[in-house]
Amino acid sequence: MMxxxxxxxxxxxxxxxxxxxxxxxxxxKKVVRDMTLMVLGRPPRSCNFLHWKDLxxxxxxxxxxxxCCGLDDKDNELLALEVLHRYVExxxxxxxxxxxxxxxxxxxxxYFILDEFLMGGEVQExxxxxxxxxxxxxxxxxETMEEYMSKPAF
Amino acid sequence: xxxxxxxxxxxxxxxxxxxRLQSMPAPIRLRELIRTIRTARTQAxxxxxxxxxxxxxxxxxxxxxxxxxxxxxxKLLYMHMLGYPAHFGQLECLKxxxxxxxxxxxxxxxxxxxxxxxxxxxxxxxxxxxKNDLNHSxxxxxxxxxxxxxxxxxxxxxxxxxxxxxxxLKTSNSYLRKKAALCAVHVIRKVPELMEMFxxxxxxxxxxxxxxxxxxxxxLLTEMCERSPDMLAHFRKNEKLVxxxxxxxxxxxMSGYSPExxxxxxxxxxxxxxxxxxxxxxxxxxxxxSEAMNDILAQVATNTETSKNVGNAILYETVLTIMDIKSxxxxxxxxxxxxxxxxxxxxxxxxYVALTSLLKTxxxxxxxxxxxxxxxxxxxxxxxxxxxxxxxxxSFALVNGNNIRGMMKELLHFLDSCDPEFKADCASGIFxxxxxxxxxxxxxIDTIMRVLTTAGSYVxxxxxxxxxxxxxxxxxxxxxxxxxxxxxxxDDISQQPLVQVSSWCIGEYxxxxxxxxxxxxxxxxxxxxxxxxxxxxxxxxxxSSPVTRxxxxxxxxxxxxxxxxxxxxxxxxxxYGSSIDVELQQRAVEYNALFKxxxxxxxxxxxxxxxxxxxATNGPTEMVQTNGEAEPSGLESKHxxxxxxxxxxxxxxxxxxxxxxxxxxxxxxxxxxxxxxxxExxxxxxDLSLSGDPAPQVPVSQPSFLLDGVSSQPLxxxxxxxxxxxxxxxxxxxxxxxxxxxxxxxxxxxxITIHASNHTETEMTNFVFQAAVPKTFQLQLLSPSSNxxxxxxxxxxxxxxxxxxxxxxxxxxxxxxxxTHKGSPLQDLAEVNSFPPQSWQ
Numbered sequence: 001m002m003x004x005x006x007x008x009x010x011x012x013x014x015x016x017x018x019x020x021x022x023x024x025x026x027x028x029k030k031v032v033r034d035m036t037l038m039v040l041g042r043p044p045r046s047c048n049f050l051h052w053k054d055l056x057x058x059x060x061x062x063x064x065x066x067x068c069c070g071l072d073d074k075d076n077e078l079l080a081l082e083v084l085h086r087y088v089e090x091x092x093x094x095x096x097x098x099x100x101x102x103x104x105x106x107x108x109x110x111y112f113i114l115d116e117f118l119m120g121g122e123v124q125e126x127x128x129x130x131x132x133x134x135x136x137x138x139x140x141x142x143e144t145m146e147e148y149m150s151k152p153a154f
Numbered sequence: 155x156x157x158x159x160x161x162x163x164x165x166x167x168x169x170x171x172x173x174r175l176q177s178m179p180a181p182i183r184l185r186e187l188i189r190t191i192r193t194a195r196t197q198a199x200x201x202x203x204x205x206x207x208x209x210x211x212x213x214x215x216x217x218x219x220x221x222x223x224x225x226x227x228x229k230l231l232y233m234h235m236l237g238y239p240a241h242f243g244q245l246e247c248l249k250x251x252x253x254x255x256x257x258x259x260x261x262x263x264x265x266x267x268x269x270x271x272x273x274x275x276x277x278x279x280x281x282x283x284x285k286n287d288l289n290h291s292x293x294x295x296x297x298x299x300x301x302x303x304x305x306x307x308x309x310x311x312x313x314x315x316x317x318x319x320x321x322x323l324k325t326s327n328s329y330l331r332k333k334a335a336l337c338a339v340h341v342i343r344k345v346p347e348l349m350e351m352f353x354x355x356x357x358x359x360x361x362x363x364x365x366x367x368x369x370x371x372x373x374l375l376t377e378m379c380e381r382s383p384d385m386l387a388h389f390r391k392n393e394k395l396v397x398x399x400x401x402x403x404x405x406x407x408m409s410g411y412s413p414e415x416x417x418x419x420x421x422x423x424x425x426x427x428x429x430x431x432x433x434x435x436x437x438x439x440x441x442x443x444s445e446a447m448n449d450i451l452a453q454v455a456t457n458t459e460t461s462k463n464v465g466n467a468i469l470y471e472t473v474l475t476i477m478d479i480k481s482x483x484x485x486x487x488x489x490x491x492x493x494x495x496x497x498x499x500x501x502x503x504x505x506y507v508a509l510t511s512l513l514k515t516x517x518x519x520x521x522x523x524x525x526x527x528x529x530x531x532x533x534x535x536x537x538x539x540x541x542x543x544x545x546x547x548x549s550f551a552l553v554n555g556n557n558i559r560g561m562m563k564e565l566l567h568f569l570d571s572c573d574p575e576f577k578a579d580c581a582s583g584i585f586x587x588x589x590x591x592x593x594x595x596x597x598x599i600d601t602i603m604r605v606l607t608t609a610g611s612y613v614x615x616x617x618x619x620x621x622x623x624x625x626x627x628x629x630x631x632x633x634x635x636x637x638x639x640x641x642x643x644x645d646d647i648s649q650q651p652l653v654q655v656s657s658w659c660i661g662e663y664x665x666x667x668x669x670x671x672x673x674x675x676x677x678x679x680x681x682x683x684x685x686x687x688x689x690x691x692x693x694x695x696x697x698s699s700p701v702t703r704x705x706x707x708x709x710x711x712x713x714x715x716x717x718x719x720x721x722x723x724x725x726x727x728x729x730y731g732s733s734i735d736v737e738l739q740q741r742a743v744e745y746n747a748l749f750k751x752x753x754x755x756x757x758x759x760x761x762x763x764x765x766x767x768x769x770a771t772n773g774p775t776e777m778v779q780t781n782g783e784a785e786p787s788g789l790e791s792k793h794x795x796x797x798x799x800x801x802x803x804x805x806x807x808x809x810x811x812x813x814x815x816x817x818x819x820x821x822x823x824x825x826x827x828x829x830x831x832x833x834e835x836x837x838x839x840x841d842l843s844l845s846g847d848p849a850p851q852v853p854v855s856q857p858s859f860l861l862d863g864v865s866s867q868p869l870x871x872x873x874x875x876x877x878x879x880x881x882x883x884x885x886x887x888x889x890x891x892x893x894x895x896x897x898x899x900x901x902x903x904x905x906i907t908i909h910a911s912n913h914t915e916t917e918m919t920n921f922v923f924q925a926a927v928p929k930t931f932q933l934q935l936l937s938p939s940s941n942x943x944x945x946x947x948x949x950x951x952x953x954x955x956x957x958x959x960x961x962x963x964x965x966x967x968x969x970x971x972x973x974t975h976k977g978s979p980l981q982d983l984a985e986v987n988s989f990p991p992q993s994w995q
Contacts, residue, residue: 014235020305022272029237046538047502078467078507079427082417104192105185107235108228111264116297120304120340122373124332125366126424127414134329138294141256 001121002080003055003070004031005114007103010064012036015103016110020121035059035068049077060084064100087117090131112138181214182207184228191236204238215246223250224258227265234268244269244276251283259287259295263302272308281311288318293329296322300330304337312341316348323355328364335359335370339377346381353378353385360398365415365422368402372428379435386435396436396446403429403450407457418462430454430471437479444480451476455488463503466496470507477515490515490522497529502538509533509544516551527552531561534568539575546576550583558591562601570608577612581605585617595628596674599635607642610649618654623766625659633666634674635659640667641678643688648697654705657692660685661709662763665716682717686710690726703738711745715760724749877992883969883984887914888943890923890969892986894993902960904993910951912943914975921973923953928966932958943973957994965994 007016014032023031038050039059050057052070058080059068067084071077088098090113095102103110116131118124125131182190187207194200211226219226227246234240247269250262270277280302287299300322303315319341322334342349352374359371375395379386389395406421406429415422433451437444454472459465469492476489493515496508509530516523530552533545546568553561562584569580584605592598602621605613625635639656647653660667664685670677692698692706707730714723727749730742748756877894884890890910897903912918921941927933938953959965967986972979 014237017235017268019267022306022308024271024273043537045502047506047540049503049506049540051540051543074431076427076431076467076471078463078470078503079424081503082423082464082467086417105188107232108261108264112260115301115305119301119333119336120343122336122339123369123424124336126369126422127365129414130366134294134297138256138260138297141292141294142260 001072001075002083002118003072003121005067005069005118006032006035007110008032008036008039008066008068009100010040010066012040015065015100016107016114018111018114018118031070035070039066039068048081056080058084062088065103083118083123086128087114090117090128093128093132094135181210181222181226181229184225184232187229188232191232200236204233204236208233208238212242215242220249220253223253224255224261228261231261231265231268240269244274248276248279248283251280251287256292256295259298263298267302267306270306272306272311277306277308278310281314284311285315285318288315288322293327296330297333300333300337304333304340307337307340307344309344312344312348316341316345316351320351320355323352328362328367331362332364332366332370335367335374339370339374342374342377342381349378349382349385353388357393360395360402365425369422369425369428372399372425372432376428376432376435379432390436390440390443396433396443399429399433399436400447400450403433403454407454417464419459420464420468423464423468426454426468427471430468430475434475434478437475437481439480441480447475447479448481448485451481452485452488455485455492460495463501466499466501466504466507470496470511473511474514477511477518486519487522490519490526494526494529497526497533502536502541505533505536506538506541506544509541509548513544513548513551516548520552523548524552524554524557527557527561531564534564539573542572543576546572546580546583550587553587553591555591555593558587558593559597562588566601566604566608569605574612577609578614581609581613582617585613585620589620589624595631596634598624599628599631599638603638603642606649606652606655607646610652613651615651618651621651621655622658625655626662626763627765629765631674632663633669633672633677636663636667637672637675637678640680640685640688643692647692647695650699650702653692653698653702657689657702657705657709660689661705661712664709664713668717682713682719683722686713686717686719686722686726689713693726693730700735700737703735704741707738707741707745711741711748712760714749715757878990880988880990882908882967882986883971883982885982885984886975886980887912888918888971888973889913890971892989894990897956900958902958902962904957904959904965906955906957906993908951908953908955910943910953911947911949912945913947915945916976917945918943918973918975920979921951922971923951924970924972925955926968926970927957928963930959930961930963931965934958959994962995965989 001020003019003021005016005018005020006014008014014036017028017032019028034052035057038052038057042050042059048058048060050059054073055070056073056075056077057068057070058077059066060081061067067088069080069084071080091098091103091110094109094113095106113131113135116125116134125134191200191203194203207229211230214222214226223246227243227250230240230243230246234243243265247262247265250258251266253259253262266277266280270280284299284303287295288303290296290299300319303311303319307315316338319334319337322330323338325331325334338352338355342352356371356375356378359374360368362368362371375389379389403426406426409421411419412421415425417423420426430451433443433447437447451472454468455476458468458472460469473489473492476485481489490512493508493511496504497512499505499508512523512526512530530545530548533541534549536542536545546565549561549565553565565580565584565587569577569584572580584601588598588601592601602624606621625632628635636659639652639659642652643656643660664682667685668680668682670679672678689706689710693703693710698706707727710723710726714720717723724746727742727745730738731746733739733742748759877896879891879893882890882892888910889912890908893907893909895905895907897905908923910921910923919942921938921943923935923938925933925935934956936954936956938951940951943949943951957965966989968983969986970981970983972981974980
């Protein structure tokens, strides 16, 4: 299973953090710090895999964002690259040519999309279309409230 | 809830809102806050903005403002992501979850997943809300609840809600079913005992057409099979899981293009990989299952597109599966060849993955992997750090007697040029490989010297005693060794392990150094003074660590029996008697005392070291302090220690005694390599902390037994003071007495020292003492002090026996004595039963 998924910028600013194992705040901060240092410190044409403690770390850079996840020893690293890529594709479909700013300003949406794609560290839905439809329908439920409120809920 | 209901509810709250708006300004919107914070130019400015906003949010929370609660929590989550504390929003998340609005729930659950953790009791308050939401009429609300439970549910929550999850696992709604399946996986991970209750629901999971459900079902089945061998057996036999999975996989491969699941021309690679992984677990150690999946694995292995990463991901998983199940040899060869092709791929990730897989298979399919050795060795030169590390580990695994010279050349070259983070592991690996496969002693010493000179500061501390032992045991090339080490010292005294080994050698073999003899290479001309200059240089140098200084001082002292310039040595030793370093001072004072009061013992004490048994490894200081023995000649050479010799002796004893209840004697301690020594040493040492992990880089550490290998005198304190000695045997002039002690470190080990004395008029030669004990005991016999018992009680032969008696049974022993007396060989057997109770209780 995936233990965590982090998104951070080239300057090391965290844009998204999803944890699939229980960790206290202090431990989370440490993991984020370690990941950021390790991944940002990699020379440009290295392979996308690292070892950290007993985990495999897979990371991929998309424009100005690093997508970084920690896997168990048994997990398939090459497939993890595909998982990261699929998540980016889902974000891209939703936001239309997604960029880092979209994720900054709509971080909660990024989480909602992630929660339709992964759960408990495993892939939940392998069809792009289905995930997109679920998000759309959930958004509709939300929008209804907003319409009546005639202003955004938050 | 229907749109109409929603409309009515919001009509009311809008009024409330309007009233509220009259009284105070609405909190700023999330996006606006984000925009504002991003305009901050300094950290301090940002902190100020955040603090202001937090204060506003706090007061809003205090006023129980449920209209803007959602907005405030969302803002709090943003600030939390920036690294600011947000714990005061925890309860608010719970309130949002309890709200009827979907927007509230969405943010509430998100907040719960980010801010709450299962170590705080607060999270348990969620349980009831989740339970209600699991039964909600809107599937998206149910989905939120399942997601939260499946990501962060604690054990208690899982126990409370497992029933609900199980219900949802049986629903026909595929949206909910797939989420329920992953939620069940989480429940099982947290509370494995609940696995049973999900079993009925899994019955027809795989007949679903929906890929989401299929994927999550496979994950669920994988989790169950991995955790419980019973489940695994059940799924193999009763559910006939393998044929089902094979069928699904076949459909995926053979079916035409499906736009919904396609990734670069491959249909649903995520599902394919998970199925392959489940097949691996089902086929492991099971011939029937392995056979049933043979064809499909071959098909996937040959037909998958390798141009893109996704195809290689599937191939990778296929290879792992083929290697792990009981596949036929043709398939295994196919798999290794795929890995071989991976090694040549341009893509670094693929090469890395290939090296990792080869590392896993090198034990079982050694020969097949050997074929790719040259490619693997080339990877040592790769620029990528991860690849280099894997290549190094794999190279060490591939070293064998045939390729040792070539491989070592490459590895030494690698050691020269690699990053510091590798050097320690590489050096250890080289030492181990050299020890196992060295074609000659000289080659071995040369290799070690090369490592010490190039990576000397990175070698592990425990290599120094190992090397010292190796050098001691390579008797033929002592002069060559000491010469080379001396020359190395002249070049460079900064690398501590090298300096330590060199000083020790010079101390031991300094006489060979100045004698100008050397078999292997051109001897150098060195005078005693030059040697002493070097050693004194070490003592004085800032580069030398305290440990090194200790070595150097002892070396100087030893040379007092090998060199003629004793006065100079006396001077050096007395100078250090007032050294600030306590260790050095103590040594110098003791050595001084040796010169003054115990000069008659000096030559005996400082004699050449005997050949050591390789029993254990320990810090360098202990080695140095045990100087030579009084009677080195008495010890038999134990090198190389072999198990075959004692085995045959043990058989003799067993035959003679005819007992089935007698355990074989271990005459010598076997080779200390963790992998092979595992059995005997581990058994004997029992409770002593021993790292049973056969990782080659970490030698076994046995604190109390090192000293035994060198000296046959019992060195443990007599803890159980006053265990009375006993006479075990007294016949024909030969008397054997046992004295007892208990080991300091392990109360189950009793140490018996036998004293064999002879009060006849002729000496007894070729004396051999053997012992056997009942099966519940374990016995270790150390080397005797001598095999000649002088006549008329003029001396005794002593030997130490260690007995491990974990079950505290009554100690019994059978002994066999063989010796030559007055020219004729004699032999006798006896039983020893009257052991004092303190020796075994």
